[in-house]
Amino acid sequence: MSIEPRTVTLTILVTKQLEVAEPAWCTDPHRKASFKTDITHNGPEITGALTTDRGTFHYLTAWLTQAPHSEIHPLVAIELGSGTVELDPDDVRAFTDGVRRHLNRLDALAAECERLRGEGQ
């Protein structure tokens, strides 16, 4: 058995406060980041809404998001159904082009519905 002093290197978790640059658009209270990769800046939400006699239905909630220790640029987060996708600006524009085409098809359905009800031109 050696009597020479020796050392060993261990991996341990150390917690400390971390000052992070906050973008002007971020409204996230940042209450639950345990690791740097958990830090996510989120902007205010925009939401579409349809109000009917059965209540108000919200759709296409979106906001700016950025995880500065996971990605470089902010993205746009969009809630779709039960999931959320994060898109870059080109992908957002491709998505909104598709939504516009869908809305045109929805207008065509409304016109067809009016025709079937004898209300349209």
Ligand SMILES: [Zn+2]
């Ligand atoms: Zn933030």
